[in-house]
């Protein structure tokens with residue numbers, strides 16, 4: 001399918017208009033009733049003496065309380081804090097309006113490559129809010145939270161099955177912390193064998209930034225290896241740097257270019273032969289769920305990003321889950337507590353085991369991991385049931401459909417089939433004097449969240465698109481048409497892109513000044529005015 005395939009033409013602002021049928025919106029108009037185009041700071045709304053609703057104040061002996069005496073120790077302020085004085089409706093409206101300025105997966109297509117912004121089914125929220133889960137106290141004794149422990153145990157079993165690895169810890173709070181915990185296990189493994197000279201970790205140049213960061217944070221030095229012309233890693237390149245000072249290799253598969261590392265078995269073989277362990281960044285498991293198991297192709301330890309692959313809202317940096325699965329060799333070092341199941345008189349009994357693992361690297365997170373994220377993940381997994389491979393099939397199909405349609409206009413960085421995401425470069429529009437940033441900003445005018453840009457670092461002007469399995473053909477077609485229109489604009493009226501976004505609450509920011517002279521306090525802002 002090429003341009004003009006019988007679909008309506010997409011124009012800037014189109015998908016912003018969804019839901020306001022027949023109301024033509026011009027740039028600068030209100031997005032929807034009640035949402036102002038400008039929203040002042042809450043401090044600017046402040047008026048002396050404004051208050052919210054409080055329970056009948058007169059009935060309380062508040063005057064009998066002397067806060068200064070109660071606090072003691074000179075902790076009481078001399079001057080009241082400079083808090084805004086606003087009425088309750090003003091506060092509610094202020095934050096509600098701001099929330100509607102935010103772009104979200106519930107509002108539209110969010111093709112942010114590498115981040116897996118799939119739709120998060122609302123049933124996940126229903127289960128995570130069940131009182132038996134939401135109101136548990138982490139110090140509750142095991143016998144009072146058997147259901148929660150059973151859920152964690154079952155989730156561990158599913159993750160182990162998907163990973164093809166025998167043991168799991170749900171403790172890490174996100175992918176990056178999983179990397180940290182996994183590398184701690186690798187280090188502890190080598191040390192337990194008296195193999196203390198292994199101080200280096202091999203990381204390909206296409207790796208996510210967290211990989212070298214986690215290695216460095218663990219006290220390893222990082223050996224970078226370049227990927228080849230196909231965007232994958234050569235076993236020979238690993239062989240060239242592999243020696244008895246290497247503790248292991250970190251690899252993402254499919255990698256951050258959205259390409260499956262075909263030589264993964266040979267790469268693992270090289271590392272294992274040299275006495276190292278292979279860590280897999282499993283952020284891209286969305287592409288291979290139920291299709292290929294990392295343990296089967298040689299991986300020793302991996303993390304899942306359950307907030308990506310198994311759906312938890314994560315755009316705001318909220319709680320996540322980065323469980324790790326490990327091989328038999330590494331199991332003794334997993335963080336504690338482990339979840340154990342035994343057969344009791346009335347069926348299975350679950351407990352947290354702190355003491356049975358003397359070689360454990362210890363705890364890496366307060367309590368037992370982000371429990372409610374795991375309730376959501378478990379729910380998502382149960383929704384799909386045995387159709388887990390269907391998740392990957394749709395994610396990969398959507399990305400390839402996008403790649404095929406857009407390759408008429410945009411240059412695919414690494415031609416050939418991709419997995420769950422596709423990376424374009426800037427070579428098809430660079431000559432028009434247009435940058436990847438301009439294309440991304442213009443997409444905002446069409447009502448789409450821009451894709452990931454300038455990542456991976458080894459692609460010039462990268463645009464990385466990940467539609468995920470939850471998007472419909474129609475949503476993808478609309479995005480493709482917006483991208484095609486933008487490409488035509490880049491050629492014929494590049495000034496439109498340079499000035500973009502124009503339909504947004506904020507137009508193009510002066511990013512240089514923002515970085516060089518950031519104004520981070522309200523008082524300073526007021527003085528500057």
Ligand SMILES: *Cc1c(COP(=O)(O)O)cnc(C)c1O
Pocket residue numbers: 114115174175176177208210211252256281283284305320322
């Ligand atoms: C998202 C991501 C990470 C980091 O995961 P967090 O859960 O954000 O800490 C690491 N590697 C890859 C490839 C990712 O996409």
